[in-house]
Amino acid sequence: RHHEDRRNQDEKRDSGVDESLPVVKMFRAFQLELDDRYDRYERLVKLGRDVTIESKRIIFLLHRIIRNEDKDKILAEANHKICDLNTSALREIAMELRGQSYYLYLRAFSPGVQEYVEAVTFFHYIKDGHLITLDDIHKALVFEEQPEEPESDTAAAEPTSAGENPPATFSLEITPLDYMLGIGDLTGELMRKCINAVGQGNLEEPFMLCSFLRDMYAAFLTFGNTAGRDMSRKVWTLCQSLRKVENACYTIKVRGSEIPSHMLADMFNTVYPEKESPDCG
Known part of the structure; x- marks a missing residue:
């Protein structure tokens, strides 16, 4: 990556800089923050492309419905693909955005989200004959934290009456x-x-x-x-x-x-x- 090569060159050139200076520490922190943003943006671009590719496959699959006899089978297969997409690439996008500025990274994955909306609305129109709402799409994009996943600062819940915490959730918002x-x-x-x-x-x-x-x-x-x-x-x-x-x-x-x-x-x-x-x- 270009910014990583540039960072290595800067470190070699600035090896004689006094790292204890407050200004140097401040700019080192800026450097780490920018590097994290660049890396996160690139990961979201790749995930957005995965969402686009899989959404197109779902649309192509739905166009294969020719007879009513094939409809239920193809709809079941398409629904399975949508669920897999929700729990894979879209879940990873939601994970990347936790604690981050949503609109700072929106352009990285926005085309993929639009393609996903197209696939889901096309599926529900064929299945039910009406247009699915944005709220209904959001309901499928709420995820529970797994034990190995770190809990975000805002996801901590109050203890229940039984003394146990309910599973923390996070979601992917679609504008x-x-x-x-x-x-x-x-x-x-x-x-x-x-x-x-x-x-x-x-x-x-x-x-x-x-x-x-x-x-x-x-x-x-x-x-x-x-x-x-x-x-x-x-x-x-x-x-x-x-x-x-x-x-x-x-x-x-x-x-x-x-x-x-x-x-x-x-x-x-x-x-x-x-x-x-x-x-x-």
């Missing part, structure tokens, strides 16, 4: 913005699910997805431009996904009787290209 950005990505997966459903001969699901996406788009528009550039890009992407689903529903209604269902999916990308959605700007 409302990361939750909303993850939902913005979810709309792209729902659009793909719509096209896949048409290819499989399911001509009813696109209309349900269209209604759901319209409600989401209307909700996103209420934020305006106050949420920042990232949110604006997500709203534009959501609009594009909604237009594709609306075009699919239009084609099914108008030309569904004259075109075989397995050919309808190919028409959506050729007859209605994305650039023909000027109102998404």
Whole structure:
């Protein structure tokens, strides 16, 4: 690591410095603190990438649902993968952030958290047909300390009436913005699910997805431009996904009787290209 090499060079160059001086001690403490921050940030970046990779695998797995006979089996497998992800990489992220400034390290793992939100919301939409809330996601990200893990200063609990301490817990918080950005990505997966459903001969699901996406788009528009550039890009992407689903529903209604269902999916990308959605700007 570059900062470690630089630290070794500084130690060699400053070997003649009087370490007992208060100013030197103060800057040595600053050096140790910065080195710890750099190392922690790098670890969180790696964990965030692991979360992104595993979340994408969960999404790809959910897209493999073709028949109702396969649905329960694939949902069970996806749920198992989500639980494993919660207790592995996401738990490690929560451990790294204990006692630290959350927003100081947020950018290191924020993309992974957004991908995780996308995977979890996609799973629950397929399973239950509705959008899971941020509070429900947080409930799955509360962890109990293991005996080998050090207890944080804020995690110490008061003794119970039986004289025993309840197990200390810690959690991983997801910001409302990361939750909303993850939902913005979810709309792209729902659009793909719509096209896949048409290819499989399911001509009813696109209309349900269209209604759901319209409600989401209307909700996103209420934020305006106050949420920042990232949110604006997500709203534009959501609009594009909604237009594709609306075009699919239009084609099914108008030309569904004259075109075989397995050919309808190919028409959506050729007859209605994305650039023909000027109102998404």
